[in-house]
Amino acid sequence: MFENDALRLLVAVADCGSFTQAAVRLNYTQSAVSRRIATLEQQAGGPLFDRLARGVRLNPAGRSLHRHAIEVLDRLARAERELAVLHAGQGGLLHVGAFATANISLVPGALRALRDTRPGVEVVASEGATGVLMQQLVNGALDLAVVSDYPSGLPRTEGVTTTVLCEDELRVALPREHRLAGAGALDLRDLRDEAWLQSAYGDRPTMLADACARAGFSPRKVVRIAEWTGKFGYVAAGLGVALVPSLAARAVPGTLVLRSLTDPALRRTVHVALPATPLPAALELLGLLRGEAGPRPPA
Incomplete structure (x- = not known):
């Protein structure tokens, strides 16, 4: 009025x-x-x-x-x-989303650096699957998202740009007393008699199933455990082995070891997704994520 x-x-x-x-x-x-x-x-x-x-x-x-x-x-x-x-990128809210294992060390490390360089920016962090995060970018609920092309590729979303951040190798977690715990890179056929811990449900194809098929066998048994802490507990108890992204290496307990696998297809690509007109603080965080991504520690 x-x-x-x-x-x-x-x-x-x-x-x-x-x-x-x-x-x-x-x-x-x-x-x-x-x-x-x-x-x-x-x-x-x-x-x-x-x-x-x-x-x-x-x-x-x-x-x-x-x-x-x-x-x-x-x-x-x-x-x-x-x-x-x-x-100006010197203050206000910055809404950041990421998939679960990116939130173990990659995203927190970059956000710590952003806090030091731009203390006036208040970060609102969230976690979700790639498809959900991409839609939240479209809806304006997120200013930046860390996403991956696993398990079914990166969604094509209008109004969202993506930048490759790093390649994330999938390794196998074994209990320290496992017969192969001290070996070098493993062929999946060395693990053909193991039970495998997975979080995917239903009949959706998985990277593990495809890799096992290439190696000439099907997993003997698949145990469905949704959370990483549960998977690590089962592996430590000798109840199975699990594929673990290198991004999650810092969360693996000392009772387990990670070993690389010889199949070069057992990896995913991690991307940073931004809206068409990103905030200055989001662009700075992209740079910090690139620095944080660096080479993954060796197995």
């Missing part, structure tokens, strides 16, 4: 106590101030000022609108300041 400029004019006239002095402050003509105040009073349903012999004074209606005008203008000023620091 009330324009911001009209509210600013109301405040200026109230502060100055005079249309003439308010006109000087705002670089208006006195007649322009009078006309705009008259329009504002029409919108307000009645007079806002008492006209005195020398100047003007807010009446009860004017004092009421003046109080609200101060609140509105203050909020707008704060919004302008927040937007300025947001677009």
Whole structure:
């Protein structure tokens, strides 16, 4: 109903106590101030000022609108300041999403560095599957997402750009007392008699099933365990082995060892996804993620 400029004019006239002095402050003509105040009073349903012999004074209606005008203008000023620091990459919220194993060390390491370089930026972190994260980028709920092409490729999403971050090798986790724990890179055929721990459900093809088929066998047994902590517990108990991304290496307990596999297809590509017009802080985080990705530690 009330324009911001009209509210600013109301405040200026109230502060100055005079249309003439308010006109000087705002670089208006006195007649322009009078006309705009008259329009504002029409919108307000009645007079806002008492006209005195020398100047003007807010009446009860004017004092009421003046109080609200101060609140509105203050909020707008704060919004302008927040937007300025947001677009400069020096403050505001940055919504970041990532898949589970990227949140073990890759993303936290980059966010720690971002906190040091841009302490005014407040990060809101979340976790999800790649398809969900990509859709959240489209919806504007995320400013940056770390995603991967596993298990079914990277979704093509309009309005989202992706940059390859690193290749993530899949290794096999074994208990330390396993007969192959001290070996070098393993051929999957060396593990043909093992039970395998997987989190995927249903009949969806998996990277493990495809790799085993290339090696000429099918997994003897598949145990469905959703969470990484559960998988590690089962491996430590000698109840199976599991494929573990190198990104998750830091979370592997000391009771287990990771060994590389000779099949070059047992890897995934990790990407950073951004909206078409990324925030400066998101672009800086992309650079920090590249530095954090670096070479994965050897098996």
